[in-house]
Amino acid sequence: MSSARSRSESDPVRRALTAAVEHTRDAVVSIAAANPVILIDGRSGAGKTTLARELIAGWPLRGRVQSVALDAIYPGWDGLAEGVRTAQEAILRPHARGLIGVWQRWDWERGEYAEAHAVDPSLPLIVEGSGLLTAGTAPLGDIRIWLESPARTRRDRALLRDGDTYRPHWDRWARQEERHLVDDGPAQLATHVFAIP
Structure with missing residues (x-):
């Protein structure tokens, strides 16, 4: 066994994210949809991007999957909501209706x-970002993930x-995330909640 593998296995964050990826892949297969939508929410640094990237790398269905990171959409540091x-x-509603969605990248x-970027409604879609799970977006996601992680880590x-x-x-961004937690209760809207140390 290589030292890299043993380090990975001893890293609790790595283990938690690997388990989250495996559970999510199983969920994708179980819903038996050709173009499922996966929404990944969690506070900054919780592991959303890593989860999305690894899910894409081992996508369990035939064909490709498209992804959108909200970091490319937020209009600046006060733009979470x-x-x-x-x-x-621009993305989730059109996808649900079988229409092409179009969004513009925010140049920070x-x-x-x-x-502008297009989203193909015939393909699976992963959207990840802080603030994502709300009463408006939740019905548009087949799999809705909340990553829970301690503030310090x-x-x-x-x-x-x-x-x-x-x-x-x-701190400015954290205040917007805190409003999201109070106003939207994202963990309660999730189909899957994963604890990331």
């Missing part, structure tokens, strides 16, 4: 919208990932 509304109206450096992971770009905005 607006980004979720955009995802609901320029502070403005950039190029989330913060450490998020700042390791984004460093000085994110550090000055951590």
Whole structure:
């Protein structure tokens, strides 16, 4: 056994995310839909992007899966709720109706919208981002995931990932996530809740 494998197996975060991926793959297969929609929510640093990436890498159905990260849609550091509304109206509702959805990427450096992207309703779809599970989006997701993770480890992971770009905005973003928890109760809207240490 390699040392890399043993380190991975001894890492509780890695083990929890691997288990979450396996459970989600099983759920995708069990719903027997050609174009399922998976929604992944959780606070910053909980592991949403890693879960989505690994789910895509081992997608259990034939063909390809498309994904959208809300980080590409939020219109700036105060845009959590607006980004979720955009995802609901421009991506999830059209997908549910069998229509092509179109969303624009937010250019964080320029502070403005950039190029447009299309979402094919015939293909499976993974959408991940903080604030995603709401009363409006939940009915549009076949599998709805909430990742629960402690504040300290989330913060450490998020700042390791984004460093000085994110550090000055951590509290500002966290307040929007806290409003989401109170207003929307995302864990109660989830079909699956995974604890990530």
